[in-house]
Amino acid sequence: MSQLRRAVAASYIGSLIEYYDFLLYSTASALVFSKVFFSNLDPLLATVASFGTFATGYLARPIGGVIFGHFGDLLGRKRMLILTMTLMGISSFLIGVLPTYADIGGLAPALLVLLRVVQGIAVGGEWGGSVLLSAEHATSRRGLWASFTNAGAPSGLVVSTLVLSATSAIVGDKAFLEWGWRIPFLLSLVLLGVGLFVRLRVQETPVFVAAKAQRHRLPLVAVLQENWRPLLLSIGVGMSAFVAQSTMSTFVLSYGVQKGFTRQEILNALTIASVCGVIGIIAWSAASDRFGRRPIVLVGALGMAAFGFLLFPMINSGSPALLTIALVIGLAVLQPMMYGPLAALYSELFGTQHRYTGASLGYQIAGLGAGFGPLLFAEIWRVSAGTLAISVVIAAFCALTIVCVLALRETSGRSLNPTVADRSVADA
Template sequence: MSNPQLKRAVLSSYLGSMIEFYDFLLYATASALVFNKVFFSSLDPAAGTVASLGTFASGYLARPLGGILFGHFGDRLGRKRMLVITMTVMGLASALIGLLPTYAQVGVLAPILLVALRVLQGIAIGGEWGGAVLMSAEHATSRRGLWASFTNAGAPSGQLLSTVAMTVTAAVAGEQGFLAWGWRVPFLLSVVLLAVGLFVRAKVAETPVFAQASAAEREGVPLVEVFRRHPGNLLRAVGVGFGAFVAQATLTTFLLAYATGAGFPRPTVLNALTISSAGAIAGILLFAALSDRVGRRPVVLGGAVLMALVAFVLFPLVDSGSFVLLTVAVVLGQSIAHPAMFGPLAALYSELFGTRTRYTGASLGYQISATGAGFAPVVFAGLIAGGAGTVAVSAVIAGCCLLTVVAIVLTSETSRTTLAEEPATTAATP
């Protein structure tokens, strides 16, 4: 494995993840701020918000399907081929969202088409993450946590890029213009990003770990092998990631809707999210690098405990009406607590499965846990609409972080293993 090839793999994984999450999280921002007015205009504002966030959840439900589908062929045929397909599907689906007619134009057909394209987005990103992580992790011979985490850093990078695109478009188009046509522009830009991503990805070679695997190791059905050989690791992977995804959706989606409902102007909320997303990129890389030194378990454990505590100060800070305190709230969550939970996951998930099942196992564990992010905004919006206070929302977030604590305590330390080894199948002793 040449050093230039590692650099290409890391750059490809980072850019690919950034582009995919730009498309996927652009939808999150739009569902919190725009889609309730464009695709659910026949409903009252509260019901429209819940319905809009419901379509957001449909993408997360489709992610495990993408993990199974692309994981199967990625474990059988190679990582690189699947990544070209996932990026193409995501880019085209996002561009088509930007061309959709509104509810006022075609009635109920508009939200139906929106959900269909969101499902395609979910399938694409469900297959993208695992392959992108493995392109970096399986090329790396040291500091695997850091190199693999560039894929995870692509998520806040995509969030940052999508938020900036929305902010600039909103400023140029104005309130009425933004609702009429401005929100479409960031989605249509996906075509340009798709071309850049495919160009970079074409220059990366297949991973040496996969290339060195024998033909016999590529036989069988990877999904069946995961359930037969590593069911405990799969369950622990789901538990470890669940709290991180609930926190992510709270900070990047639900808090947007909550803050605008509390009286903050849309640009103000987007500015706060832009700042915290920039901090999240650095946070993910730093905590992942730390996990190479001290282990994955203590870093994820510390992040989960901190996020549980931050959950109870988020909403009081937002309710203060201060932009500074709003920014403090999202920075505490998105730039510090969440990266500690999320940064080491790319390497950790790769280390929990063997080469013959790694794409499928890592993808499935990650994407099932990601359904927490899809449901969280809907559940929280329903709680608020039903009269529950924000303390109840904070308690749910803290409970999900507790699940992460239990799962990571039961997970064996993996940072000192090599990806050529068959992973441990037993739980750690608490």
């Protein structure tokens, strides 16, 4: 049990730090980067361009999932998690010292995109290993224990938002845009040291050790040849959760500023919703151990499809209270229902010999919804100046999730032990 606790702590803290770095960029892309790295563009075009660099990180995530998944299935989960964390910490620190457009012109956004790609590769390899570190140590309540990796995402968002808010409040808006935004990125090196200390104390998972002698095929080949159907369904199951998450944590920031909210009002609402979201992810994931993964995700997708049509009218009211309520409903209730159970569900879809690769690839390709959602919505808003089409797109992604969940068998009763069962259960 002590190793399970260490594994869960390492998964949660490591995920928090990784997503602090990754989502710090998300918040900065909505509030700062359009002015710092795209200052030569019209404000709306600059916002689209800023979200475009944000999306490149999500494009790189499947690459990271394949690379680190391959070696994670062959060499072990722990080694890869040390590498992904180091890569993320260094790339985030370098963003903090990057010259702006005013300093070096077009080279600045080019270097920003390069570092964002490195971030994407790092977080692409991080999630699968972090989830398996907990899931493969657990002998029961897998949904609960695996969910701490997913809870690291809103926790990282909370920490990054608090650091940005505190920095902005201390140095003032003018100084914040000039140099203050760099401070949260520079702190990545400190967090890197903390994360490495925690992860180095965890042992390799017993499930991986037990199956080590059985490895004989390239993990990616096994996934694409034998498990292509669960892979495709896993992508569809997760897509709407990512679209919803990025809509409310990234696009709404930029939209809210344009609608007259102050930066601080939006950051405060997002912080409250994200704190509640941590609780929501863990609670709904624990519920999936009792009621199954499929029912929880289905209810969440149905609820989010309907809520997408209420989200923007609540924001358009101009009330900070309604803005906060909207984000809490979305990020702390409905999105966690779709997102929380994914950690256990993705682990249960693939055999031990290629679980890191399969789970990572499905999750990270689904994650493209988070990368391209804000970019797509910003373009829709720029062209149409309305939000109804955005709500329709959100509902369409939720419909995709519903169809894919219905096509899957329930996975919560499956053993991850290769001596008991080591095959995909997503064949229905």
